[in-house]
Amino acid sequence: QIAMCLRAELGAVVADKTVLKMMREMGIRCAIRRRGSRRRYSSYRGLVGSTFENVIARDFGAEGPWQKLGTDVTEFKVAGAKAYWAPVLDFCTKEIVASDISTSPDLAQQHRMLDRLLEALPDGAAPTMHSDMGWQYQHESYTSRLEGAGITQSMSRKGNCIDNAATEQLFGHVKDEFYRGREWGSFEDFKRDLEEYIAHWNTRRRQVRLKGLTPEEFRNRALAA
Secondary structure, eight states, X not given: OHHHHHHHHHOOOOOHHHHHHHXXXXXXXXXXXXXXXXXXXXXXXXXXXXXXOOSSTTXXXXXXXXXXXXXXXXXXXXXXXXXXXXXXXXXXXXXXXXXXXXXXXXXXXXXHHHHHHHHHOOTTOOOEEEEOOOHHHHSHHHHHHHHHTTOEEEEOOTTOGGGGHHHHHHHXXXXXXXXXXXXXXXXXXXXXXXXXXXXHHHHTOOBGGGTTBOHHHHHHHHHHO
């Protein structure tokens, strides 16, 4: 992150190893993700509605924005209670294109998320939306809204989180960079700070896989090409 910002924002000609050496000299350290150390929230309740073929089939690459999207719900412990985040990730740009933060992982949360997604969906776009087999994604009111918007549903196989690895990776980054080691006095404070982090992710956080661009910069360049 530091090296990419130095190059993109200050025009510095500097190698990653040089930046790492300088960080060590200055006592600057970054947290390392600990794989497999988290209990994943699961919304699976069996077959309670419609299920769909795994169209994505672990192919998370996309040639342009608004072609492949991923969604899921993750859980946070906040102020002695729980909070739930339901984002939609564009697999091409790594941009969080819609989300909802709630105290309950209910159907109302999914419909608020869909309201924001459909408002942002460009005219003529017909993406594939990938999720796990959570009960919310099987519900008729959810599936019918996607179908009405021309969005194709894709679902992971039962009990196979790797099928939804792109969205799970987003959760891992957010929990390491934003959540770990912090406490909030209320849900409202947590929601405000997470919304600010989402804006940071989309507009300021540079990514190696995007060639040092932010998701917003990568989307704008892709659409202009």
